Amino acid sequence: MARFDDKLAAHQRELAAAHKTSSSRGGITRRGFLIGSVAGSTMLAFGVSGAALAAGADGKGSASETLSAGAFEPTMWYAIATDGTVTVHITKSEMGQHVATSLARLVVEELEADWDSVKVDYVDSAPKWGYMITGGSWSVHQSYQPLSQAGAAGRIALIEAGAQQMGVAVESCKARKGRVISGDQSLSYGEIVAAGLERSFSEEELAAIELKPASERRVLGTRGNALDVPPKTNGQAVYGIDYTLPAEIEARVGKTLHARPVMPPSRFGCKVTAVDDSEARKVIGYRQTIELKDPSGICQGWLAVIADNFSAAMRATDLLKVEWSKGDSYQVDETAIQAEGQRLVSSPSRDNGSLLVDQGDPAPLLENATTTVESTFTTSSVLHFTLEPANALAYEEDGHWHIHCGNQQQSLLTSLVTKALELEEGKVTHHQLYLGGGFGRRLHGDYAVPAALASKAVGRPVKMIFTRPDDSRFDCVRSPSVQRLRSGLDAEGRVVASEHAAAAGWPTAALMPAFMAEAIEGGGKLDSFSISGADHWYNVGTQRVWAQQNKVAHEAFVPGYLRSVAPGWTLWAVEQHIDELALAAEQDPAEFRLALLDAEGRNAGKAPVSTGGAERLRNVLKRVMEKSGWSERDSLPADTGMGVALSFGQERSMPTWVACVARVKVDRATGEVKLEKLTSVVDAGTLAHPDGAMAQLEGSLLWGVSMAMHEGTEYREGGPVAQNLGAYQPLRMHQVPQMDLEFVDSTEMPVGLGEPGTTVVAPAIANAIQHAVGVRLRDLPMRPAALKAALSEA
Amino acid sequence: MANFTLNGKAVSLEVDPQTPLLWVLREHLGLTGTKFGCGIAQCGACTVHLNGTAARTCVLPVLAAEGGDIVTIEGLAENDDHPLQQAWVEEQVPQCGYCQSGQIMQAADFLKNTPDPTDEQVTAAMAGNLCRCMAYVRIHRAVKRAATIANERATSQVSGQQTDATAATAGVGTFDPRATAGTVSHSAVEETSHGKV
Numbered sequence A: 001m002a003r004f005d006d007k008l009a010a011h012q013r014e015l016a017a018a019h020k021t022s023s024s025r026g027g028i029t030r031r032g033f034l035i036g037s038v039a040g041s042t043m044l045a046f047g048v049s050g051a052a053l054a055a056g057a058d059g060k061g062s063a064s065e066t067l068s069a070g071a072f073e074p075t076m077w078y079a080i081a082t083d084g085t086v087t088v089h090i091t092k093s094e095m096g097q098h099v100a101t102s103l104a105r106l107v108v109e110e111l112e113a114d115w116d117s118v119k120v121d122y123v124d125s126a127p128k129w130g131y132m133i134t135g136g137s138w139s140v141h142q143s144y145q146p147l148s149q150a151g152a153a154g155r156i157a158l159i160e161a162g163a164q165q166m167g168v169a170v171e172s173c174k175a176r177k178g179r180v181i182s183g184d185q186s187l188s189y190g191e192i193v194a195a196g197l198e199r200s201f202s203e204e205e206l207a208a209i210e211l212k213p214a215s216e217r218r219v220l221g222t223r224g225n226a227l228d229v230p231p232k233t234n235g236q237a238v239y240g241i242d243y244t245l246p247a248e249i250e251a252r253v254g255k256t257l258h259a260r261p262v263m264p265p266s267r268f269g270c271k272v273t274a275v276d277d278s279e280a281r282k283v284i285g286y287r288q289t290i291e292l293k294d295p296s297g298i299c300q301g302w303l304a305v306i307a308d309n310f311s312a313a314m315r316a317t318d319l320l321k322v323e324w325s326k327g328d329s330y331q332v333d334e335t336a337i338q339a340e341g342q343r344l345v346s347s348p349s350r351d352n353g354s355l356l357v358d359q360g361d362p363a364p365l366l367e368n369a370t371t372t373v374e375s376t377f378t379t380s381s382v383l384h385f386t387l388e389p390a391n392a393l394a395y396e397e398d399g400h401w402h403i404h405c406g407n408q409q410q411s412l413l414t415s416l417v418t419k420a421l422e423l424e425e426g427k428v429t430h431h432q433l434y435l436g437g438g439f440g441r442r443l444h445g446d447y448a449v450p451a452a453l454a455s456k457a458v459g460r461p462v463k464m465i466f467t468r469p470d471d472s473r474f475d476c477v478r479s480p481s482v483q484r485l486r487s488g489l490d491a492e493g494r495v496v497a498s499e500h501a502a503a504a505g506w507p508t509a510a511l512m513p514a515f516m517a518e519a520i521e522g523g524g525k526l527d528s529f530s531i532s533g534a535d536h537w538y539n540v541g542t543q544r545v546w547a548q549q550n551k552v553a554h555e556a557f558v559p560g561y562l563r564s565v566a567p568g569w570t571l572w573a574v575e576q577h578i579d580e581l582a583l584a585a586e587q588d589p590a591e592f593r594l595a596l597l598d599a600e601g602r603n604a605g606k607a608p609v610s611t612g613g614a615e616r617l618r619n620v621l622k623r624v625m626e627k628s629g630w631s632e633r634d635s636l637p638a639d640t641g642m643g644v645a646l647s648f649g650q651e652r653s654m655p656t657w658v659a660c661v662a663r664v665k666v667d668r669a670t671g672e673v674k675l676e677k678l679t680s681v682v683d684a685g686t687l688a689h690p691d692g693a694m695a696q697l698e699g700s701l702l703w704g705v706s707m708a709m710h711e712g713t714e715y716r717e718g719g720p721v722a723q724n725l726g727a728y729q730p731l732r733m734h735q736v737p738q739m740d741l742e743f744v745d746s747t748e749m750p751v752g753l754g755e756p757g758t759t760v761v762a763p764a765i766a767n768a769i770q771h772a773v774g775v776r777l778r779d780l781p782m783r784p785a786a787l788k789a790a791l792s793e794a
Numbered sequence B: 001m002a003n004f005t006l007n008g009k010a011v012s013l014e015v016d017p018q019t020p021l022l023w024v025l026r027e028h029l030g031l032t033g034t035k036f037g038c039g040i041a042q043c044g045a046c047t048v049h050l051n052g053t054a055a056r057t058c059v060l061p062v063l064a065a066e067g068g069d070i071v072t073i074e075g076l077a078e079n080d081d082h083p084l085q086q087a088w089v090e091e092q093v094p095q096c097g098y099c100q101s102g103q104i105m106q107a108a109d110f111l112k113n114t115p116d117p118t119d120e121q122v123t124a125a126m127a128g129n130l131c132r133c134m135a136y137v138r139i140h141r142a143v144k145r146a147a148t149i150a151n152e153r154a155t156s157q158v159s160g161q162q163t164d165a166t167a168a169t170a171g172v173g174t175f176d177p178r179a180t181a182g183t184v185s186h187s188a189v190e191e192t193s194h195g196k197v
Helices: A004-023 A050-057 A063-069 A099-111 A139-166 A189-195 A203-208 A247-253 A310-319 A334-346 A363-368 A410-420 A448-458 A468-474 A507-511 A551-556 A567-584 A589-596 A614-628 A630-635 A690-709 A761-773 A784-793 B021-028 B083-090 B100-113 B119-126 B136-156
Strands: A032-038 A041-046 A075-081 A086-090 A118-122 A174-176 A179-182 A185-188 A199-202 A257-262 A271-276 A286-291 A303-307 A321-325 A353-358 A371-379 A391-397 A400-404 A428-431 A462-465 A481-489 A495-504 A542-549 A640-649 A655-666 A673-683 A738-743 B002-006 B009-013 B047-050 B053-056 B069-071 B172-175
Touching: A075 A099, A075 A139, A075 A189, A086 A099, A099 A118, A099 A139, A139 A174, A139 A179, A139 A185, A139 A189, A139 A199, A139 A203, A179 A189, A185 A189, A199 A203, A247 A391, A257 A310, A257 A448, A257 A468, A271 A286, A286 A310, A286 A448, A303 A310, A303 A448, A303 A462, A310 A462, A310 B021, A334 A371, A334 A481, A334 A495, A334 A542, A334 A551, A363 A481, A363 A495, A371 A567, A391 A448, A400 A410, A400 A448, A410 A428, A410 A448, A448 A462, A481 A567, A495 A567, A567 A589, A567 A640, A567 A761, A589 A614, A589 A640, A614 A630, A614 A640, A614 A655, A614 A673, A614 A738, A630 A640, A640 A761, A655 A761, A673 A690, A673 A761, A690 A738, A690 A761, A690 B136, A690 B172, A761 A784, B021 B047, B047 B100, B053 B100, B083 B100, B083 B136, B100 B119, B100 B136, B119 B136, B136 B172
Parallel strands: A086 A118, A257 A462, A400 A428, A495 A542, A673 A738, B002 B069
Antiparallel strands: A032 A041, A032 A199, A041 A075, A075 A086, A174 A179, A179 A185, A257 A303, A271 A321, A286 A303, A353 A542, A371 A481, A391 A400, A391 A462, A481 A495, A640 A655, A655 A673, A738 B172, B002 B009, B047 B053, B047 B069
16 A cells, blocks of 8 residues: 555655756766765765766766756765865754754764764755655654665775775775774875765665675764754754844845734634724834735635734734634534544545555454454544744745745745745745754644745745744644444454544645555545554454544644654554453453564564564563563552553554553542653664664653643634643653663664654553553543543443 | 843843843844743743843843843853753753753752752752653753762862763663652663664
C-alpha cells in the first residue's frame, strides 16, 4: 500500500526531474557528486543537476569555473572553506530535536572532519532542496544514506587530492579529524582545499560507496554536545518572533509595521459586518484596521490591526469592536463531532474511508470465538501550544515575497502564500529561524498567510504575531477520535480475530490532499496519519482495520498533525484492548504480549529498516520487565498498580521499538492518580546523537504524561474551550514522575525519536490504573472525576 | 518618559507608560532574549530580574519598573558564564529553548537566596515555569549542578569543570525528583558503547 512517505518520495522524484529538465544542457542529466575549488572555498556538491556535469563534459568550463560562475544549482549539503571550516546546510527545522547536530554528525562521520570545525546553516527555501518538510520523526532516518555518502565522497576526494599534493600513494593515506595523513606527513582539509581540487562522482559511483562498518564509527553513537544549545542559554538564539529586518532591507522596502490578527468567531464562513475602532485609536502607535481578503480561503472574515509596534497592535485589538455574521461551523461542537465518530465506527464503510489492514473478514471467527471482547475508546481535542505563538514577517521586493518565520514544511508554506497572494510559482521564499516548539503545528504554513495579506494591503513589511488565545483558536488541533475494537479468543486463550475502526479528522485531507495514500485493493484514499499504529506487530489472527474520516470535525476546524499524530489515539485503544484480552484469557499482560509477538509472516521484519521485526519489540518488552520489577507486580501496596504498553513509533516502514511500564497509586476518595514511575526501554537502531536521543525520549514521554493526565480540551462555539494556561494545563515540573530510561545498544539503521515516546504512556497508565483498582478508563485525558465516577459504579 | 537601569546601564525612552515591560525590552530596546509566551504571567518565559527579584514582564506596565534595576538574560553574566549558563550547557538542557531565558532567570533568583537547595526546593521554585518541550529532568539537574558550580567557584576561585556534557552515557537516563540531594544524575553504571568518545 502506498503510504505518505512513498507519496513524498514520488513527489520528490517529480520535483527533481522537473528541476533537471529545466537546467540540463548538453544532454547529460545524470545526478552526480561534484567537487570544485572556487575562489578559495571548496564546494562539495551532491546531486548535481545536468548543467554542471554538462559544462565540464563538453569542454565549456571546468567544474570549478561552473561553480564560480553559478551556472547551476546543485543540491549542496556542505562546503569546506580554506580555513577548514565545514559548513553543513540544514534543510530541516530546528525545534528542539538538535536536528542540525545529528545531520552534521552523519556528514562528519564519513568525511572524517574535525567536529570543532563544523558549522551549520539553516537554508532558505529553494527548489534545489526538494520537498522541504521536518516531521514524522523522519529526519535522521531519511538523511542517513545520502548525507553519509556525501560525507564519504568528500573524504575520498580529499584523500586523493591530499595524496597528490604530498606526493604519496593514495593507499598510504587515511583521513582523521580534518586531516589527510600519510605516515609522518599530513595536510589539513583547509590546506588541501586552498591548493585546489576537482572531483566528480557519477550517481553509480556515489551509490557504490560503502559506508564505514559500525566498528569504525568515531562520531555516531558517541557523546557530544548539541550545536544549538549555547545560544539558547544566553538569549542570542533568534526565533521567528525575534526576527527584525536589517536596516538595509528596510531602506529599500520600507519600515516594518506590526500586526495582530483579529480572529472571527469560528473558523469557516464568517463575514465582517461592522468595525468600530474609535477606542483602539486611543492607543499610541495604532494605525489602522484592515480586512483581509484571502483567495486561498484560509482567512475567512479576518481583520488585522496595524500599528507601529506589536504591543500597540495587541492592546488596540482588545479595544476594537467588530461584528460578524457567523459561519455554520460556529454550531459544530465536540459533542456533535464525537457523535458522528460513534456512528462511523459502529458501521465503518468505504463511504467514509478505507481499510488499512484486511486479512479477511473477522466476523465469522468472532461469532465462533469462545470469548469476545468489545470496547470503545475516545480522545479529546488537544492543542499544540507551542510556547512561541504563531508569527511571521512578510514583505515584497521587486515582485518577490519573503517570509521569515520558523516552519516545518516550507514547501507547503510557500505554496499557500503563493495561492493567497495570487502569485506565479517561484515568487515566494521562506527564511528559516529557530522554532519555539514545533510538535507538528508548524507543519502548516497557514499563519504566514495573514501576515502576507496584511503586508500586501499596506504596502510595507508586516510582522504579525498571534497572542496565546489567538494562537489557540487558530490551532490545527489534534482531532478528537472514536475507536471501536472487537477481538475473539479461542478456548486456549489465543486471539483468533480482531477488528478495529477509528474515526477522526484527517490532517492530510485538510492540509495536503495530494499526499493521501492509496488504500489497499483499490478502496480509495486514506490518511495514514489518521490510523497508523492500528497496523501493529501483534499476531491477532484475522485482522481488519478501518480508517474513517470524521467529516463533521472538518466543519469545525482544520485537523492538524500533533506530535506522533494517529498513534496518539490508536495506541490508546490497541494497548488497552490487548490488556483487556489478556485479562479475558487470564494471563499476565506482559507475558500475553510476548506470546502475540511471534515475529512471523508480515511481522518478521525486513532489512535494513525493520530487521528483526516483532522480535525487537519482544526484546524491549523483556528488558523493561526486568528494569521495572514487573515480577513484583502482584505484591505492590494497596491501590498501586503497574501497566505496560508498547509502540513501534510512527510507521511500520520506520519502526522505533518502545516499551514502557507505568506505576501508579490511586486515591479512591478523589480519583486522583499519582504517577510514581515510568520505566522505558527503546530500540531506535544507531543513535546519531545519543544525548539528543535521550533528551527526545525524556521529553516525549513527559508529553505522553501531559496528554494522558493534564491536557485536552473540547471544541465549542467556534474554538477550543481552553485557550490559555489556567484552563489548559500542560505538565509542570512537580508532576514529573521518577523515570528510568534506556536505549538498546544497536548499530541497526537509525530510525525516528522525536515522537515515539509520546504514545505509550497513556495506555500504560490506564493499564496500571486498571491493575491498581480494577477500573478501566477509556476516555483521554484521564480525569480524576471520571475515575471517581467509575470507582463508584464498580 | 520611562527611566530605569538595564543590565547596568541607565536607560531613558519615550514610551506609552502602559506598555508591558516585556515589549519595551523586546521592541524598543531590541533585547529579544526575554520571550512572549502566554501573556498572562503563567508560563514564565518573560521572566527578568527587577530590583533583584524574578518578575514576569508580560503583564507589568513599564510604569511599574520606573527607576528600577532590571537585569535580563543578556545581562545575567559577563561572557555568559553564570553558573546556571555553564550548567545549562553541561547538562544540555534546552530543546527548542524558547522558555530557557525565563527558566534561567527564575533559577538565578532562587539560587541567590537558596545556595544549597534540596530537590524539593528546586522543584517548588521552578514549578511556575512551563517548558513545553518538557525538558524538566534536565532543568532540575542543571539547577542542582549550578548550585555546586557556584559553591565551588566561591571556595576555590576556580571556575568550570569539564565543558562537555554530563560525565555519563546518554544511553541510560534516570530521574528521581524525590531522591536525596546529589543522586539526580545520569547513571554511569550501565555505560554502553554510546558513551565512548
